[in-house]
Amino acid sequence: MRRRLASVRARATLGTTLVVAVALLAAGTAVLLSLWTNLSDQAGTQAERTAREVAAELAAGQPYRALSLDDDRPVQVVTEDRTLVAVSEHLERISGTGTDAVRPATAPAAAPSGDGGGGGDGDGEGEGDGEAGGDADDDGSAGASALRPGEIAEEPFYSDGSATVDGESADYRFAAVEVETEDRGTLTVYAGAPLSTERTAVRTALTVMLIGFPLVLAVVAGVTWLMTRRALRPVEGIRREMAAITASADLARRVPEPDTHDEVARLARTTNETLAALEAAVERQRRFVADASHELRSPIASLRTQLEVGAAHPGLLDVPGAVEDTVRLQNLAADLLLLARLDAGERPADARVDLAALVREEAGGRVRVSVDAEPAEVSGSRGQLRRVLANLLDNAQRHAREAVTVTVRREGGRAVVAVADDGDGVPEADRERVFERFVRLDAARSRDDGGAGLGLAIARDVAERHGGTLTVRGTPEGGALFELRLPSV
Incomplete structure (x- = not known):
């Protein structure tokens, strides 16, 4: 039994720990995903802000060499044909953007036409950019057809990649923003924000979870084990007492009842x-x-x-x-x-029995017995019910002075058989004792009458097996009235 109790404790502890582990795993995964998503969105927002600042300068006609490019973060400006025309100074390597080039294909010193400080360099570069823009128009670029000169796209595009800036490599979140210029066509600005902070935060959270979750599971397992042990301790007391009762065969002993209400x-x-x-x-x-x-x-x-x-x-x-x-x-x-x-629990037969007819059959030939019966059918054993009526009539005849009256009636959903005699009746204090086995009241019964004290006990047992009752009370004349009530059909 102790092994069984230990097994119950082990199963309860294991089950609780597994449930908590699954819950913690699900919650931890959700937290990490939410943290990564939020921090990645923040990096994307920073990258978009940088890209839009450069795009605004391009839309205003700022020359490539005069753009405010962040030297600490990777920034690229490419044309529609993926030609790099401007890049942050210390960029050494990049991936995850439109091009992995880190040096402009054309000299970034030229200024667009109309730039007051640029002169001839601007005209030359403007022509080159115009040709690039024309190529983009011939290719049917969606950005060139959707944006008007000087307009910046509202929706950026995001991608993840990596870059090496001034000898330091890191992962970045890139934002791509398109801008339509007057003379250089559609340009795309790629700007990156590092994901190092996000990755550090996620790693820190993961480390905390990897350390904290086992501790939490250990605490849950320990508490569950102790609580289960405490809850099952009374069961061991019950087991010991039952074992002692079995060994001693003393059915007067009782198991201890704990004060709890569980x-x-x-x-x-x-x-x-x-x-x-x-x-x-x-x-x-x-x-x-x-x-x-x-x-x-x-x-x-x-x-x-x-x-x-x-x-x-x-x-x-x-x-x-x-x-x-x-x-x-x-x-x-x-x-x-x-x-x-x-x-032994023998079930009565399931047959329809007319109590009125059965009473008439059993009362026929008996002296001093009058019958007043209306049809009343019940379900059960005809032989056992006949035995009940015979025992009731025998008992009534032994105690009657002059007459015995039997009535059969229907009362609600019950069939009622009443057997009354005009004898001395049954004292109220003995009205339950008369149904006990081998009980004979000194004033009313004797062995000379042939009774063994089993007739009424048998009658009540049969009545209860048929789902009914058998009771006794007094009559107005002072005799005994036995009422048999059975479910009618």
Whole structure:
């Protein structure tokens, strides 16, 4: 049993720990994803801000060499044909953008036409850019057709990549912003924001989770183990007491009931109720065996005496007495057999029985018995119900002074059989005792009447097996009134 209890504790602890582990894993994954997404969005916002600042300068006609390019972060300006025309100064390597070039294809010193400080250099570069823009128009670039000169695209495009700036390599979040210029066509500005802070934050959170989650699981497992052990401790007490009861066969003992109001306390109470019912059943069986032995001893002894006398003196053999004792033994054996079947839980037959007809059949031939019956059908065993009526009529005739009255009626969903006599009745204090086995009231019954004290006990057991009741009360005339109530069909 201890191994079983330990197994219960282990299973409860393991189950709880697994559930908490799955919950923590799901929560940790959600936190990490949310953290990474938020920080990546922040990096994308920073990259977009840088790209838009450069795009605004291009839209205003700023020459490439005069652009405000962040030397600490990678920035590229490319044409529609993916030609790099401007780049941050210390960029050594880049990936994840439109081009991996890190040096402009044309000299960035030229200024666009119309630039007051640029002169001829601007015209030359403007022509080259114009040709690039014309190529883009011939290719049907979506940016060139959608934007007007001097206009910046509202929606940026994001990508992840890496770059080496001034000898330091890192991962970046790139934002690409398109801008339409007057004489250089559609240009795309790529600007990156480092993801090092985001990755550091995610790694830190992951480290905390990897350290904290096992600690949390250990605490959960330990608390669950201790609480389960404490909750199951009364079960071990119940087990020990049940083992002692089994070894001693002392059904008067009871298991300890804890002061809690949980399932274990209810189990202990139910166990004690079961022990009490078992004790009562064993005691009832013991009394039954003792009483049956006593009841059988008298007719057997009487019959043996008569037979021995008859064997020694044939002329003195009391044949009627021997037959009477034999019949008494036969009836007692039949009663004991029926009680044994009832105690074994024998279910009655499922047949329709008309109680009115059955009462008339059983009362026919009996003296001083009047019947007033209306049709009332019930479901059950015809033989057992006949036995109930016979026992009630026998009991009433033994105690009646002048008459016995039997009525059958329907009352709601019940069929009621009432057997009344005009005798001395049953004292109120004894109205439950008369249904106990082998009970004979001194003032009303004697062994000379042929009763063994089983008739009413059998009648009540059969009534209860049929889902009904059998009770006794007094009549206005002072006699006894037995009422049998059965579910009608």
